[in-house]
Amino acid sequence: MKHITCIEDLRQLHMRRVPRMFFDYADRGSYSEDTLRANRADLEAIKFRQRVLVDVSKRDLSTTILGEPASMPLILAPVGLLGMQHGDGEIIACRAAQAAGIPFTLSTMSICSIEDVAANVAKPFWFQLYVMKDRGFIKALIERAIAAKCSALVLTVDLQVIGQRHADIKNGMTVPPEWTLSKFFDFATKPAWVAGVLRGKRRTFGNLVGHLKGTDDITALAAWTATQFDTTLNWKDVDWIRSIWPGKLILKGILDVEDGNEAAKSGAQALVVSNHGGRQLDGAPSSIEALPEIVDTVGSRMEILFDGGVRSGQDVMRALALGAKSCMIGRAYVHGLGGGGEAGVAKAIDIIRNELLTTMGLCGVNTIAEIDDHVLAI
Ligand code: GLV
Numbered sequence: 288m289k290h291i292t293c294i295e296d297l298r299q300l301h302m303r304r305v306p307r308m309f310f311d312y313a314d315r316g317s318y319s320e321d322t323l324r325a326n327r328a329d330l331e332a333i334k335f336r337q338r339v340l341v342d343v344s345k346r347d348l349s350t351t352i353l354g355e356p357a358s359m360p361l362i363l364a365p366v367g368l369l370g371m372q373h374g375d376g377e378i379i380a381c382r383a384a385q386a387a388g389i390p391f392t393l394s395t396m397s398i399c400s401i402e403d404v405a406a407n408v409a410k411p412f413w414f415q416l417y418v419m420k421d422r423g424f425i426k427a428l429i430e431r432a433i434a435a436k437c438s439a440l441v442l443t444v445d446l447q448v449i450g451q452r453h454a455d456i457k458n459g460m461t462v463p464p465e466w467t468l469s470k471f472f473d474f475a476t477k478p479a480w481v482a483g484v485l486r487g488k489r490r491t492f493g494n495l496v497g498h499l500k501g502t503d504d505i506t507a508l509a510a511w512t513a514t515q516f517d518t519t520l521n522w523k524d525v526d527w528i529r530s531i532w533p534g535k536l537i538l539k540g541i542l543d544v545e546d547g548n549e550a551a552k553s554g555a556q557a558l559v560v561s562n563h564g565g566r567q568l569d570g571a572p573s574s575i576e577a578l579p580e581i582v583d584t585v586g587s588r589m590e591i592l593f594d595g596g597v598r599s600g601q602d603v604m605r606a607l608a609l610g611a612k613s614c615m616i617g618r619a620y621v622h623g624l625g626g627g628g629e630a631g632v633a634k635a636i637d638i639i640r641n642e643l644l645t646t647m648g649l650c651g652v653n654t655i656a657e658i659d660d661h662v663l664a665i
Contacts, residue, residue, distance in 0.1 A: 288627060288634050294598045294619045297635055300626030301372075305480055306473045308458035309371045313621045316565035317450030323565025325573035326596030333575070333605045334664040338651030346647050348640065350655045352613050353439060353535050353557055353590060358388030359640055360607060360655055363632075364594055364615035365415030365441060365539075368462060370398025372625040373480070374487030378407045380624055383632035385410050387640075392441050392615075395428070398462075400493030405435035415441040415539070418524060419515045424498060429531045431494075440532045441559070445540025447520045450567040463490040483628070525553045537592070542571055547581040550589065557590035564595055564617050575606065582610030600642025604650070607658040 291297060302310050316323030348359040363384045369376030377399040384391035385408060392413040393404055401414060414432040418425055432440060454460075464470060474481055484490065529536060538550045539559035550558045560578050562571045574595025582591050593611035597603060603614045616639065623635030647653070650662045 288630060291627075291634055292638075294622060294635060294638060297622040297626045297631060297638075298618075300631070301622040301624075303626075304477060305372055305625040306464070306470065306477055308455070308460045308464070308470070308473075309368065310625065311454040311458055312368065312452070312460055313366065313372065313618055313625070315452055315454040316569070317452050317567055318569035320565060320569065322562050322569050322571045322573065326562070326565050326575070327598070329573040329575045330596050330602050330605055333608075335601075335604070335646065335650050335662055336664045337649060341651035343648040343651060343653055346644055346653050348643060348647075348655060350613065352390060353537070355390075355438070356388075357390065357613070359643065360603060360611075360613035361389050361636065361639060362413075362592065362613055362615045363389065363391045363620050364617040365392040365394035365413075365443070366617050366621055367394045367396030368398060369394070369621070369624060370487055370489060370493075371462060371464075371484065372621055373628050374483035374485070375399060375403075375407075376487075376624050377404050379629040380620060380632050381408045381412050383620075383623075383629050383636065385412075387633065387636045389636065390439070393437075395494055396492060398487070398489050398491065398493055400489070401428075401431050401435045401437070403488055403493055411436045411438035413437060413439040413441055413537075415443055416528070417443055417446065418517050418520050418528075420517045421515075426531055427498065428494065429528065433532070433534075437534070439535040439537055440528070441537045441539050442525065442528060442555075443539045443563075444520070445542075445561065445563050445567050447516055447518050449516065450563075450569060452566060462492065522549055522553060525555070529554050539592075539594070540567075541581065542568075542574070542577045544580050544584050547585040551585040555589065557592055558585070559592040559594050559615060560611070561594040561615070575609065578606065578609045578611060586610055597639075600639045600644070601646050603639060603643050604646045604658060604662065607655065608660050608662050610659075 350360045377397045381391040392415050394415050395417040414437040536555040537557040538555045540561050541558045590612050593606040594615035597614045597616050606614050620632050620635045623631035
């Protein structure tokens with residue numbers, strides 16, 4: 288991987304090695320993708336102050352995330368279908384995160400189940416929860432996360448209705464894939480991907496199959512989710528979840544300051560400022576635009592995490608400068624997973640680590656705690 292110098296290089300490899308429908312599932316956003324583009328454009332518009340003749344020989348990226356030590360302020364975000372990007376994708380992404388000393392979040396919509404991952408990694412991981420209509424199933428799912436010793440529950444609050452992703456419809460995205468002629472030609476040019484996925488433990492939603500009625504013959508992801516996701520979800524349900532889940536609770540998908548205030552009252556320890564990577568409300572502000580006001584209003588009451596458009600260590604520095612405590616990456620590591628498996632995820636983390644270290648040096652900063660808006664040219 289010597290020629291891989293940035294996340295975009297991993298993205299190019301991902302595009303070459305993984306069938307189009309799964310690459311697009313990860314890479315694309317909803318509707319006109321305005322919010323997807325705004326996430327990147329607004330980050331790129333933030334400029335740093337270049338500082339010189341400061342001793343930066345003792346730079347240190349270590350920090351704590353929800354009270355736990357971490358090697359850097361980075362978390363692998365929950366992403367569905369990792370096992371379709373690479374065989375056993377959830378297990379290998381979790382291993383790469385743990386080797387790097389940062390948290391991994393397993394999605395409800397994963398291919399490997401909670402139990403598969405727990406049996407194959409060394410340390411606890413975070414579990415992301417979608418609330419579905421069948422509350423008995425959700426209670427059992429939380430209990431499975433407790434039994435697997437998951438160290439935090441990430442409740443996603445911004446996907447009770449689904450923003451349409453045009454690419455998924457055009458590509459006929461299904462899990463497991465249906466064998467049409469055009470897909471056959473696409474798969475035929477990606478033999479390593481086919482072999483890896485065939486060797487993997489599963490090819491459909493491991494947390495759901497056999498646990499939820501009607502998921503044994505799952506075909507269209509969108510059709511299924513449209514019927515199962517619970518549009519009644521509201522703040523009272525957060526109390527219900529807290530009555531079952533005894534550990535750390537993180538609310539993911541807060542973009543509005545009033546919702547931030549509610550989140551602070553809910554008893555959750557942290558929130559993630561996120562617009563779901565531009566995959567949900569097209570036309571919503573970028574995550575980085577929403578961040579400062581939420582930090583000002585609730586930052587003293589909760590830990591504020593950031594997600595949306597992070598592709599570099601410079602982006603992590605930008606979000607930290609505006610008050611985030613740590614950043615989540617989604618696409619950035621999925622490109623590594625699709626492009627190069629476990630080594631690819633490790634490479635993605637390493638790229639961001641080195642970029643952050645260099646950016647801190649060139650801004651005259653030695654520790655994560657020192658990063659605030661003084662590093663910005665505004
Ligand atoms: C699910 O979280 C998705 O964005 O596809």
